[in-house]
Amino acid sequence: MPLTAEDLERIAASTLSHYDRGAEDFWAATRDHDVSQNVAALLQAIEAPPPFAILDFGCGPGRDLLTFKRLGHLAIGLEGAARLAEMARAHSGCEVLEQNFLELDLPPARFDGVFANAALFHVPAQELPRVLRELHATLKPGGVLFSSNPRGEGQEGWSGARYSAFHDLEAWQGYVSGAGFVALSHYYRPAGLPREQQPWLASVWRKPMG
Numbered sequence: 001m002p003l004t005a006e007d008l009e010r011i012a013a014s015t016l017s018h019y020d021r022g023a024e025d026f027w028a029a030t031r032d033h034d035v036s037q038n039v040a041a042l043l044q045a046i047e048a049p050p051p052f053a054i055l056d057f058g059c060g061p062g063r064d065l066l067t068f069k070r071l072g073h074l075a076i077g078l079e080g081a082a083r084l085a086e087m088a089r090a091h092s093g094c095e096v097l098e099q100n101f102l103e104l105d106l107p108p109a110r111f112d113g114v115f116a117n118a119a120l121f122h123v124p125a126q127e128l129p130r131v132l133r134e135l136h137a138t139l140k141p142g143g144v145l146f147s148s149n150p151r152g153e154g155q156e157g158w159s160g161a162r163y164s165a166f167h168d169l170e171a172w173q174g175y176v177s178g179a180g181f182v183a184l185s186h187y188y189r190p191a192g193l194p195r196e197q198q199p200w201l202a203s204v205w206r207k208p209m210g
Contacts, residue, residue: 003126011163012080012100015122018161019060019081027061027087035117035148037191038202039067042113042146045184045204052112055138058119059096062088068115069094076111078104102127106138113144118200121149125156125165125175132179139207145181147172148189151201169201181205 003011019026046052052073056065059077061084068075069092077096079085085098099105101123114135123131135145152166167175173183184206188198 003124008102008124008127011124012102015162016081016100020083023061023081023083023087026084030060031063033063035064037187037189038117038146038148039064039115041185041187041202041204042115042144043071043073045144045146045206046112047142048112048140053110053140054113054115055106055111057114057116057135058101058122059088060084062091062094062096064115064117065092065094065096078106101131104131104134106134108137109140111139111143113146114139116145116147118148118150120147121164121166122162123165124163125154125167128165128175129178132176132181136180136207141207141209143207144184145176145205145207146202147176147205148200148202150199151188167201169203172201172203176203176205180207182208 054068054073054075056075056077059065059079065075065077065088075094077088077094078099079088079096080100082098085096088096150166151168153168156165184204186203188195189200189202190198
């Protein structure tokens with residue numbers, strides 16, 4: 001059955017409330033995660049002259065926002081959980097848009113790169129094509145989308161108070177290419193482990209120039 005507007009509102013409210021309630025614990029658990037491979041994958045694919053305008057989509061408490069800022073780029077965060085957005089502003093000193101992933105209001109052709117690290121898997125599959133088109137629209141021509149999500153085989157639903165959807169490579173490629181992106185590369189994380197011990201699927205995409 002398709003998700004109704006009421007279903008989507010409940011999904012967003014419950015998932016964001018989960019992150020608000022656990023904001024400090026989430027920060028303690030993730031602040032030292034090494035995602036330098038992912039940061040490099042985005043930056044190396046951008047062909048515009050630096051500094052780059054980067055949207056950190058689902059920026060959480062601002063760990064990667066600060067990384068982009070320290071590298072000299074013009075980073076803006078987007079976070080739906082109010083407490084995490086507040087923490088991100090304090091930690092990074094960057095602007096943070098407080099927006100629900102399902103109700104985005106993004107400027108057109110603004111960014112050279114979108115960094116969606118561990119974020120888009122909270123978007124229900126039904127809404128994913130629309131959200132990806134909105135990210136496509138906020139990128140400049142030639143801009144780059146990076147995404148990293150826990151992979152799966154189409155499972156979708158509630159994990160406690162959070163709603164998640166888990167896609168395999170083929171399904172994910174279908175969604176993102178369907179939104180107008182061209183695939184550049186993909187890899188599994190953590191690096192150097194057997195595939196069954198690599199739960200994360202990372203991929204890099206370009207918005208065509210034309």
